Amino acid sequence: MPNRKEYLKQLLSKDQWTATEQEWMVEYLDANDFSELETVAAEYFEADLLTAKHILDKRLSDRMLNNIHQRIGVTDSSFKGIFRLFKHKAAAAAAVLLLAGAAWYMLLHDRVKQKVFATTSERQTVKLPDGSVVHLEKGSSITYPEVFDKKNREVILKGEAFFEINHDAKHPFIISSSLINTTVLGTSFNMEVHEGNAARVVVVSGMVQVNTREGKPHKNGQLVLTANKSAVYNPASQDLLLQDGTEDAIFFAQKMSGKFIYRGDPLSKVATDLQRYYNVPVITDQKSAQCRFYGSFNTVDDLEKALALIAFSLDARVKKDNINKGYIIVGGNCR
Structure with a gap:
């Protein structure tokens, strides 16, 4: 992620935000650290507080204000005078931007994504x-x-x-x-x-x-x-x-078809596919790694069933790897 302060400047200069930019802003506001936002506001609106009002999209201003009112518990009349509480333009500008951010936050969550x-x-x-x-x-x-x-x-x-x-x-x-x-x-x-x-x-x-x-x-x-x-x-x-x-591509195609089929593939590759699909460590010893496996297993099968099939077809053994919380295929008669 680029410098957050610079990224906020980019966002606030745009008329519309992409879905990714909206998601980023939601996460930023969720973090409850508005220090960069305050700095951007102070710099961007140093000349005139009135400029700050343009950050509120006119088409959404009414809805934003209603949301802000509900969020901070003020009436329309008190909101109009809220900026009088600030003696410095920079501080007032920061408040405007923070409120705008809060409104964006609520609007983004209201979009029912x-x-x-x-x-x-x-x-x-x-x-x-x-x-x-x-x-x-x-x-x-x-x-x-x-x-x-x-x-x-x-x-x-x-x-x-x-x-x-x-x-x-x-x-x-x-x-x-x-x-x-x-x-x-x-x-x-x-x-x-x-x-x-x-x-x-x-x-x-x-x-x-x-x-x-x-x-x-x-x-x-x-x-x-x-x-x-x-x-x-x-x-x-x-x-x-x-x-x-x-x-x-072959792995993903077989995964989506619901069946992994092997026609003489090295057992090391089969073990890699099993580990990748089940997210459990599966390795072979040096002897069984080059054994050729002919067979298949369905993606609805559990890992133990697939390993039992391999062990039976190659006359191999499956040992539990307690250290890595996985399995090791050992021995076997390669043909």
């Missing part, structure tokens, strides 16, 4: 207003309006999700996040964004455009991905790189 969280123990599937489907991973969330607007279909993702987007050329589907934004017309792909880690988009079918966040310096700020391609954004170096995503 539904936030769906995946629980810590289960994945969650969400159907969006346009019929598109989002498969959320554990601990992830998506924010979206009850009805998409006339220009585009915009959602906010935190964490990881697989998207199956209905085609609509007139209304691009935009996924905003803290690191990258992704624009699609109709496709299936996986997107993963975790604070402090690299962000990744893997396309299974169709085409998507990936952009770094506006205002951030970068060497390559935009990529267009087709099937089996991946974009990786490193927040430390701020590089957006194109990579081969074939293996990842």
Whole structure:
């Protein structure tokens, strides 16, 4: 995130905020630390207090004032005189901006955006207003309006999700996040964004455009991905790189189909897929790593059932790894 003070200046100079900017402002106000906001107000409105009044959108002023009145418990008459309590223009300007921020805070929450969280123990599937489907991973969330607007279909993702987007050329589907934004017309792909880690988009079918966040310096700020391609954004170096995503695309395609099928794949790869899908450590010893596995398991099966099938087919053993709270596949007769 750029300097919060500078970012607030950018936001307050705009007539409209994007969904991501609105989400950022809500989080900022929730933190209950308005020090940067006060500084911005003092600087921005140093010349004349009357300028501060323009920060309130005229179309929303009545509703804002009503919300502010209810929030701070003043009547219309007392509100008109509230600025007389301040002897200095800078202090009065800061108060105006803080009240405007409070109004924005309430308005943003009043827009009835539904936030769906995946629980810590289960994945969650969400159907969006346009019929598109989002498969959320554990601990992830998506924010979206009850009805998409006339220009585009915009959602906010935190964490990881697989998207199956209905085609609509007139209304691009935009996924905003803290690191990258992704624009699609109709496709299936996986997107993963975790604070402090690299962000990744893997396309299974169709085409998507990936952009770094506006205002951030970068060497390559935009990529267009087709099937089996991946974009990786490193927040430390701020590089957006194109990579081969074939293996990842196969994983996500099988995951969505509900069945993982192996035709002589190394057991080490099978173990990696199991660990990735169940979020539980699964490793092999040196002997079993190169064993070839022929078989399948359904995504509705629990991990122990899948491991039992592997052990039976390869005459191997499955040991519990108490240190890492996972499993180790050992031994086995490789064919």
